[in-house]
Amino acid sequence: MLKDYTVLDIETTGLEAGRHRITEIAAIKIRDGQPVGEYSWLVKPYRRLEFDYLPAEITELTGITMEMLRNGHPIEETLTGLLSFIGDDVVLGHNLKRFDMAFLNEDFNYFLGTALENELVDSLEIARRLFKQKGGNGLQKLAKKLEVPAQGRAHRALSDCHVTHGVYVKLLEIQGSATKASQLNK
Numbered sequence: 001m002l003k004d005y006t007v008l009d010i011e012t013t014g015l016e017a018g019r020h021r022i023t024e025i026a027a028i029k030i031r032d033g034q035p036v037g038e039y040s041w042l043v044k045p046y047r048r049l050e051f052d053y054l055p056a057e058i059t060e061l062t063g064i065t066m067e068m069l070r071n072g073h074p075i076e077e078t079l080t081g082l083l084s085f086i087g088d089d090v091v092l093g094h095n096l097k098r099f100d101m102a103f104l105n106e107d108f109n110y111f112l113g114t115a116l117e118n119e120l121v122d123s124l125e126i127a128r129r130l131f132k133q134k135g136g137n138g139l140q141k142l143a144k145k146l147e148v149p150a151q152g153r154a155h156r157a158l159s160d161c162h163v164t165h166g167v168y169v170k171l172l173e174i175q176g177s178a179t180k181a182s183q184l185n186k
Contacts, residue, residue: 001172002121003033006089008082009160010100011062013054017102021046023054023064025078025104026157027085028165030092035165039085040158042072062155076111079104083116090119094139094164097122123168130174139163146170 007028014020022043029037042064054066072078093100097120105115127137136145140154143163148170151162 001176002090002092003031004089005030005092005121006086007161007165007168008086008091008093008096008100009157009164010103011058011064011155011157012103013058015099017106020103022075022103022107023058023062023069023072024157025082026161027082028158028161029085029089030165033169035162037085038158038161039082041078041081042068043075043078044072045069046075063153064156075107079108079112083108083112083114086116086118088118090121091116092121092123092164092168094142094160094167095122095124096120097125121168123164123171126168126171126175130171139167142167146174 007030009026010022011024012020012022024040024042026038026040028035028039045066054064054069059065073081101116101120108115123142124137124139127142131137136142139160140163142148143150143166146167148163148166150159151166152159154160154163
């Protein structure tokens with residue numbers, strides 16, 4: 001079980017990296033299983049942004065408004081700060097490998113000429129292994145199933161980082177119990 005890592009989450013203007021943009025980045029540094037630091041920034045609209053608006057459904061989902069983004073930080077500054085915050089930590093996220101990293105690595109490459117090459121742990125993959133199902137493992141549904149309390153508004157990056165951390169801890173508890181049970185049955 002990891003005890004030291006960084007939990008990461010982003011919010012975006014849509015679901016397609018390359019077409020949509022990051023609106024918020026957050027991370028929580030975990031040491032000995034406990035949160036010890038937070039990083040959370042809204043991102044100014046950037047790079048080939050064909051519109052100067054945020055889709056209404058995204059504002060409804062996240063509570064993030066275009067005005068909030070206009071007062072955000074430049075993406076280069078946000079990404080540089082994130083790299084510094086994460087350091088060499090293992091990075092944990094929910095649907096991290098397929099969603100968050102698609103957006104992040106595109107922007108890391110475009111703006112900084114690099115990629116986030118840290119070891120990645122995806123709580124969605126762990127949940128799918130444990131529960132043997134494709135559907136129903138979204139972060140909010142999984143948190144409810146595992147009785148992980150909400151930490152602020154869902155679909156805000158920092159709140160989702162806290163929930164992801166709680167879900168990960170619960171998944172490891174379940175995984176540990178399943179391993180012990182299978183060993184007893186040998």
